Amino acid sequence: MKYVVLLGDGMADLPIPALQGKTPLQAASTPNMDLLAKQGRCGLARTVPDGFPPGSDVANLSVMGYLPQKYYTGRAPLEAAAMGVHLDNGDIAFRCNFVTVEDGIMSDYSAGHITSEEGRALIEALKPLMPEQRLYAGVSYRNLLVLKAGARAVCTPPHDISDQVIDGHLPRGQDADLLIELMQAARPVLAKHPVNLKRIAEGKKPANMIWLWGQGPRPAMPTFQELYGLKGAMISAVDLLRGIGKYAGLEVIEVPGATGNIDTNYEGKVEAALLALKTLDFVYLHVEAPDEAGHEGKMDEKIKAIELFDQRVVGPVIEGLRRQSEDWRVLLMPDHATPIAIKTHSRDPVPFAMMGKGIEADESSGFSEEEAKRGGFGLVEATKLVGMMAK
């Protein structure tokens, strides 16, 4: 049996008045996801345990079957693994976003989705300001800083404070001063850097501040194979997911042109997934674009991202699975909702659909938040899903 998780990051949403009370999943044309729901069985999954922030880290760990209560130490250490940055005992990894702050307001948590190349140049300029210079450039605005301290600061994800005054949201708590000092020290260097001057001249958002958050020490997780007896692969453009994959002992597959954005290489991801399944039992295929559109509050782009996921990932994966000779099961879901109305993640249970060999169909006629409420699986803990699928 082959197992596939198709994860559309942040696809779930709330009813939107401009869509006559439909959600983007309902408004989008998604024949393949609907077919999967119709021929399979739906339900609602709780991906964020009480007391945890509704981040992609916590939610995706849950979907993979890792209890966040046991294994979650923070987002940045997961991303460190993906970036090949080794963490020793005592190391604390931080996500270091490039952000745009205008008049004291968080106007863009991604500095206009700055390119990785531009980001690398800025990171080089900032390195000398950091203790031990352990500052690493990541994909686009997502960088990493490793310190020997900072675990006891309370930090706020920048995408949670879009369009808000940053002052009340700077790091707080015991280790906050050090972090705020580093964030402030970066500002003058960024302000006069040629990369930013050029961005401003081109009408783009400058990366005029760094934002530290998501910190933690390295986690200790059992491998996916130890949990389920399955060998698998992770396909994602996003470091967070690749890092979870590494700690889980999955093969992390590089797909050229996978960007974490709406222009990602969908065909390359599908091809890599189907190829991996020739030798492995399990693939986790993650697409980031619906979440990014949600964070930006762009309804039409979110609908488009969902439709692209449906046409260019869900459809071809099902088709590819049908062409091969082995039995298979697919789990389709978002990790969390990223409602357009709030531009950030919510902790509501998310819809899921499971389809394939031996899975009895329920009454669902399509894939949506509403249909999933009446699904045959009912409300389940997301940490049980892969176990249910692989039973």
Ligand SMILES: [Zn+2]
């Ligand atoms: Zn997410």
